[in-house]
Amino acid sequence: MKHFRRAASTPASAPGASTLLSAIGLGVLLTGVATALSVRIAGVARRVVTPAPRVADVEILGVDRAAQTITLTRTPDTMLPGRYGVFTNGAGYVKLGAVLSQDDRGVTRKLLSHVDAATRLGPRGSFSGWYFDDPAQLHLPHHEELIETPVGLAPAWVFSAGRGDTWVVLVHGRGTTRAETLRAVPVLHAAGISSLVVSYRNDGEAPPSRSGLYGLGATEWRDVDAAVGWALAHGAERVLLMGWSMGGAIVLQTAVQSEHRDAIAGIILESPVVDWRIVLDFHARELGVPAFAARAAMGTLESSWTARAAGAGRGIPFDDLDMVARAGELRVPILLLHSDDDGFVPSDASHALAQARPDIVTMETFSVARHTKLWNYDEHRWTAAIRGWLAAHDFGR
Template identity: 60%
Template sequence: MKSLRHAATLGLLVAGGAVVVAGAAVAGLVMSVARRVVTPSERVTDTEVLSIDTSAQVVALGRTPDTQLPGRYGLDLGAAPGYLKIGAVLSEDETSVRRKLLTQVVAGAHVDRHASFSGYYYTAPGELHLPYEDVLVGTAAGPAPAWLFPAASTTWVVQVHGRGATRGECLRAVPVLHAAGLPVLIASYRNDGEGPRTRAGAYALGATEWQDMDAAVGYAVRHGAERIILMGWSMGGAIALQTALSSRYRDVIVGIILDSPVVDWRTVLRFQAEEMKLPDPLPRLAMDALTTDWGARMSGADQAISFDDLDLVARADELTIPTLILHSDDDGFVPSDASHALAQARPDLVTMSTYTVARHTKLWNYDQHRWNDDITIWLRTQGIVPAPEGADTIG
């Protein structure tokens, strides 16, 4: 595959104004796609609020693949009344879905019609009613805020959120991990809006962010952790896997838990390009551009990104740590193909729990009991927490 630099150079050298203009247009489009890949996204309003019945505490939403999902979710309205928790689907038709409000909205409240549907459910650590501390993790990029939920065990879980998300994404996992007696450290990382900002302020898709998770692991070790479980959500899965392969503390990492993870970025970006109906050469050229220093700079990234290094299916032989993958086959954003491929490549280490309907990073919301059981049983199977007599196993 020709590099973007080669393509752009040829375009500039070809005689004929039309060809030059066409080449420049293609190069500009390619760089636009590359820039979108590494640029942290703003809050996306993907849900229309049709009405709120404050007497019955019911909200009517425009029907989408997310708003019709069973379970408990969040609705981010940006301004007041802010973040609403929503529950069961009460009724639906071809264009709308009525759901129970779990956060009370008072009569007369102004509610924006444009909202973001979210799987976070919890947005702040105090909502869990568990002891926690605000701590700072020192990273090479600067201090990174983190939440620490202490517990008695010397086996800690270090969690990391996904692309375009914040630490709040990880809060859903704290109750089940805390019930197992495990301290939980939820870390931020460079350019996520909470952690330190680099010069370019762009994502590296896990290629550099893993260093911040490694610093969080170091914090845990310095504060009494003897064993570490890494847990990553979506792009946080890519970060966790890179940490597992490259960490200074590999000897104390005893497990990995991944929810809707990015295991191979090429698979993800090809899928997303198809969803956006981008013609086939564009995602390939954009990824090619990001692998070069020149293309990375043009896209706004701090440095070139190696998609080979981020491909854990190709690097499956390097994996040495027991791993639990939780993924929905109709994820809708990060396809489960690479997760299945990694599980097939390393059945000795990887346990795959496959969901349907749940979509991206909403497995807990869709079926909290199964999700909690999957994690608890895996922890017992690995000997991380004691298993009661007659306990089930997964795998």
Template identity: 45%
Template sequence: MAKDEHPGVRRLGLLLAALGAFAATVLSVFGALAIVTRFARTIVVPPRTAPERQRIRSIDPAAGTVTLGADDDASMPGRYSLWFDGGDGHARVGPIVTSSARTVTRELIGVDFGDIDEATRGRISGWFYVGPWELGLDYEDVTVETDLGPAPAWRIPASEDDGRWAIMVHGWSVRRHEGLRAAPAFHAAGYTSLLISYRNDGEAPESADGRYGLGTTEWRDVEAAIRYAEEEGAREIVLMGWSMGGSIILQTVLRGATGERVAGIVLDSPAIDWRDILDFQGKLNHLPDAITRGVVGSLGNGWGRRITGLGEPIDFAALDVLAQASSLHIPMLVMHSDDDGFVPGTASRALAELRPDLVTFVEWTGARHAKLWNVDPERWDGTVTAWIAERSQTETRSLT
């Protein structure tokens, strides 16, 4: 100690240093809690407006093109929706015309509504059709009675109704419109399509907590849709789901709520292992593993309900499809891209390896999450119709 330093000053300095370290720790804890809270709520709170992060740089009416800021979504091959003006505007974009390190110029197929000339931001979406009237097929608005009340749905009847139905379950943060892409393939195969809504998706009735259950609650609405189809004469049902819709369908199956008429499952980019998905998202956003574990803990335990707003904790054990693979009994087609970017395809491949007797796995490359049809609709339609035909032939052989 220096000769002129008073012992009390030294003790004060040590105390202040300790308090500073304590304050830094407290701030660190609160900072981590804030990140956990935001991450957890992002997963289970249904977004009412989607962020428009895509730069719309220019429109060339003469050339029929739109130039976007270059990013992974803008650079995908295929056809997509381009939402703008907070969802009040909708256009459709086609193949890439030119690209550079900073921009991507795509064919502008058309503007359905809104003033795209004034738009500077937008959102690319795999939701391509804005309604069933665009498909050139008959359709009707119907309702499915769920335990929360009537949920709207679209029914697209088969040309010749022989009792085969496809129930289509959309994914996280979208609506039943997502399934319109699949309806022509199922119609061509002779199926009546039922495109359903489910709790908290912005169309169906809300649950008391207004939160997604990641499949642990929404399966009841699929069960109700199955009952509706059976009451309307369905003798054979295929369940088709995208992303979280796949998780919802698998929960319906594992909980024994499908009845005897569900004969097949088709999954596109399915959410099969939620722990794996959250871990992937954590790493994608450069979050420490401890934060991801905190998110899973807050979602899956009673103490986290103050953070998440969930009425009941999410049962991650029930969502673990791989651990329950031996309980599956319905043939399924699973399609997933190795470039998904949101839900890794590892669990889809693992499920196929665990149940090669049930699962036909078709891997894609170059398609981002739930956009397989957009990248190559001919391949998507062909894969689905071929699997349906093969499954029907297998069933016929087993009966003879």
């Protein structure tokens, strides 16, 4: 009987073993890369829909209390002409006037809010275009109401302009509150239009939704629609909608989905989000996120299953939020105000909407003014554009 001896096992030198090990190593590497990318993509997705606190984006380099001036780090915003404000630690919201001087590091502006010798300001602040941060600063009669929305009672300010039958619902943007919209009340009030300055889910003033996350307009419009219904129940016969930034996206969704759609007579959009994909692509480039990862993040947000898995809510219907594609559904006059150097929401989609619906869209294009700061940069032109549009469509008196 022959005995056969099994050859010694030498995996490392066996034919194809090195290829196998390389493949395994590559697989582990790719798995790690994929995992890292998945984490990053999920993080980007969550960031888009998560309400964030106000960001301290400027340093306060100095305050001259005798001259009542303040010096801030030089940024594209802090060097803008016009009237602005800065949220501070110590003095609260401080109003800023003209640029007095600037160099490579800092911009010195006139203080329009008095800062006394006892006030100590923190080293950082948040630059703002609100200017007005309290309704009393407008010196117009107003009161507060609570509006019943699908998520609960949401506070709103009412500025009554008398017995006029036209009202406007003012809708703020992402990461801000209703005070952002106060700048528009005077020109509307002068035209005999009553203003309803609203809050909506997850903005820090209205009740949160179950998820606590933004719907980028896909859910918030229901709260604005409730405000439209409230206005109609309190004397309005026709309603205008005005929205800033994400508030523009909310307004556009309200216009096409509202149960009170027949009462909506016109729309004013300031630095609006008209197509979220363009906005998110822009921010991905600014953050250095690869284009494929940005698109993957949007894909994650779009699917309800992957959005929940990423902790980003129930999913965002980006096709529904693309109002250039849905331009044919819009049927009322629109005044669109946007700066071509917006720096946060590119004006591309606004131009595309104006081109798609020249029959109803009047577009006022600014430059230099940046995001939601058109009133601050050129109050006269901004006000004149709104006043002229109201008159052209017989809104107000």
